[in-house]
Amino acid sequence: MLKFFSKKQDHKDQxxxxxxxxxxxxxxxxxxxxxQGFFSRLREGLSRTRTGFTGRLDRxxxxxxxxxxxxxxxxxxxxxxxxxxxxxxxxxIEEVQAKVARKELKDPQKxxxxxxxxxxxxxxxxxxxxxxxxxxxxxxxxVVGVNGVGKTTTIAKAAHRFRTExxxxxxxxxxxxxxxxxxQLSIWGERAGVPVIKQQKGADPSAVAYDGVAAGLARKADVxxxxxxxxxxxxxxxxxxxxxxxRVIGKKLPGAPHEVWLVLDATTxxxxxxxxxxFNEAVGVTxxxxxxxDGTAKGGIVVxxxxxxxxxxxxxxxxxxxxxxxxxxxxxxxxxxxx
Ligand SMILES: Nc1nc2c(ncn2[C@@H]2O[C@H](COP(=O)(O)OP(=O)(O)OP(=O)(O)O)[C@@H](O)[C@H]2O)c(=O)[nH]1
Ligand SMILES: [Mg+2]
Numbered sequence: 001m002l003k004f005f006s007k008k009q010d011h012k013d014q015x016x017x018x019x020x021x022x023x024x025x026x027x028x029x030x031x032x033x034x035x036q037g038f039f040s041r042l043r044e045g046l047s048r049t050r051t052g053f054t055g056r057l058d059r060x061x062x063x064x065x066x067x068x069x070x071x072x073x074x075x076x077x078x079x080x081x082x083x084x085x086x087x088x089x090x091x092x093i094e095e096v097q098a099k100v101a102r103k104e105l106k107d108p109q110k111x112x113x114x115x116x117x118x119x120x121x122x123x124x125x126x127x128x129x130x131x132x133x134x135x136x137x138x139x140x141x142x143v144v145g146v147n148g149v150g151k152t153t154t155i156a157k158a159a160h161r162f163r164t165e166x167x168x169x170x171x172x173x174x175x176x177x178x179x180x181x182x183x184q185l186s187i188w189g190e191r192a193g194v195p196v197i198k199q200q201k202g203a204d205p206s207a208v209a210y211d212g213v214a215a216g217l218a219r220k221a222d223v224x225x226x227x228x229x230x231x232x233x234x235x236x237x238x239x240x241x242x243x244x245x246x247r248v249i250g251k252k253l254p255g256a257p258h259e260v261w262l263v264l265d266a267t268t269x270x271x272x273x274x275x276x277x278x279f280n281e282a283v284g285v286t287x288x289x290x291x292x293x294d295g296t297a298k299g300g301i302v303v304x305x306x307x308x309x310x311x312x313x314x315x316x317x318x319x320x321x322x323x324x325x326x327x328x329x330x331x332x333x334x335x336x337x338x339x
Contacts, residue, residue: 042326043336045318049299050337053082057112064108067100071108082297083269085304092118116338122303123330125312130286131258138170138216138224140249140256142209143289144242144279145263147230150291150317152181154263155225156188157325158315163192167222172212173198174205174245175229185227192322195219205229205241206248213252226257239282246283261314263289264305267296276309291317294324299337302328 043050056078064071072093079089095118099105105114133139141158145151155171162169171189175181179201189196197212209226216224226249228242249256262285264272272290279285288311293299306313313328 038326039332039336041324042318042332043339045294045324046299046333046336048295048297049082049293052297053078053300054112054338057115061108061111067096067105067108067111072096075111079300082300083304084300085270085273085308088122088304088307091307112338116334119303120330120334122307123333125306125310127312128286131255133258134255136220137253138213138221139258140213140216140224140226140253141259141261142226142228142242142245142249142257142283143261143263144228144283144285145230145265146275149230149263149265149268150289151175151230151263152184152188152227153320154261154289154291154315154317154325155185155227156192157317157322159189159192159194159223159225160322161325162223163194168220169194169223169225170212170216170219170221171196172209172216172224172226174209174212175227176201176203176205176208177229177231181227181229206245209245210248210252213249213256217253239278242279242283259286260284261287261289262311263291266290266293266298266301266316269298269301270304272301273304273308276305276311280309280311285311287312287314289313289315289317289325290328294318302333306330 060071060074060078075096076089076093079092080086084092092115096105096111096114099114105111143151143155152175159169159171169192171185171194173182173185173196176199182198182201186196186198197208197215199208199211205228212224212226226245228245229238231238246257260283262276262279264275266272276285276288288305290302290305290313293316302313302316305311315325316328316333318324318326
């Protein structure tokens with residue numbers, strides 16, 4: 001097992017002000033060679049959103065010579081049904097109206113390019129302040145989200161990513177509610193070649209998380225990913241449980257969890273926004289992972305999430321395979337949706 005953690009980390013010798021940037025680079029590292037088909041795979045994964053959104057835009061603009069109120073009304077409808085969200089849709093339409101009034105925009109054919117630019121600017125969400133591990137300590141990431149959104153799968157995919165970057169990874173099965181949950185994480189751990197810290201079903205999730213962080217420290221892991229439950233017995237409040245995990249691991253390793261990833265299922269559309277508000281209030285979400293973008297035409301939710309929540313999207317899930325978790329790059333995303 002120790003062989004996974006033997007790789008020396010240069011960045012730990014860097015001054016604290018640079019550590020954050022290095023920690024961030026762990027997931028925004030240059031794309032590995034196996035991602036050469038990156039863009040086409042992204043494009044393929046987002047095909048349903050693209051046909052639903054750009055396909056309809058193209059049909060709307062076809063043969064039109066002027067930007068009329070009727071055209072804007074139809075545009076509003078397309079934006080709204082792509083799950084961009086009411087507030088964001090309104091903002092986009094108002095910006096277009098203002099551009100038309102100022103005569104900066106006349107030709108419907110140019111409207112698409114203008115929308116693309118506006119949407120791109122909405123997607124540029126600055127990183128939130130979050131911790132970085134101290135020298136010799138692991139980066140601890142707590143992964144949260146409601147039942148079935150893709151937390152465990154995301155952890156497996158992220159573990160695979162970190163491993164290909166040469167990092168020592170450890171998984172922690174703090175979802176002790178479902179019997180199958182621990183088993184599922186163990187299977188993924190085996191596939192990704194990383195150890196899994198676990199206890200029996202029904203164990204206290206905070207105790208498992210504490211053990212996981214302790215093991216990560218002892219074995220000098222670079223990254224510890226903690227899987228949590230999406231649902232508990234009705235008597236226990238999920239948010240309180242997550243807050244407890246948060247507190248308990250902070251006792252073992254001050255500053256941990258350094259990152260809290262909220263996993264959201266893109267197919268749930270606007271519902272994802274209210275979930276994010278709840279989790280953020282309870283445990284302070286630092287990054288969002290948006291899964292199942294491949295199965296939906298509701299990809300516009302990416303825009304709504306960025307604009308309304310101001311929480312950066314770290315990864316998007318575009319399929320069920322190990323390498324179907326992609327760093328969210330606004331420019332690539334917009335390109336894949338519009339072209
Ligand atoms: N198509 C597609 N399916 C995904 C993606 N991410 C996860 N899934 C699927 O979603 C289902 C649920 O994933 P899990 O990882 O078990 O979800 P979870 O949040 O851990 O669920 P609980 O532990 O029950 O709360 C699985 O069948 C995954 O394969 C994705 O990006 N695309
Ligand atoms: Mg799970």
